[in-house]
Amino acid sequence: MFRGNHPTRVDEKGRLKLPAEFKRRVDELYGPQFFITSKDGRRAEIWPLKEWEKIEAQLARLSPMDPVRKKFLDVTNYYGQMVEMDAQGRLLLPQLLRESAKATGEVNVLGVQTMLEVVNAESFKAEMKGERDAVELTVSDLTALAEKTKVSE
Helix, strand or coil: CEEEEEEEEECCCCEEECCHHHHHHHHHHCCCEEEEECCCCCCEEEEEHHHHHHHHHHHHCCCCCCHHHHHHHHHHHHHCEEEECCCCCEEECCHHHHHHHCCCEEEEEEEEECEEEEEEHHHHHHHHECCCCCECCCHHHHHHHHHHHCCCC
């Protein structure tokens, strides 16, 4: 499970060095192969290949003619590339995605359970700021989450 926020940098060649905590987890569970993509062009998603293959297996159950399946694959393939981690623990972010997500210079690497997200540090903070000028969850956010995670009896 990936969790937490690790501010770091994407170097001038487009390489992201995985933060040590995340790299340790990758080494323990996954190995060096990844599929890096996005669903919206604003955040780079780093999927260990084993986790991405689970998504592909779910998609394979849908009809090839399903328009939602097709759109999902079109978008994730448009931004996506297979990447292998180098000996220094670096991943090359796809150029198209780096440009679209502004994933250059200072970035945040967020643990999102089975994958990592890379976001432009400045844009992310601006997006997450609430009414009190702080990164926060609102009462309505928490209420919605409680409803969605409620265990039915």
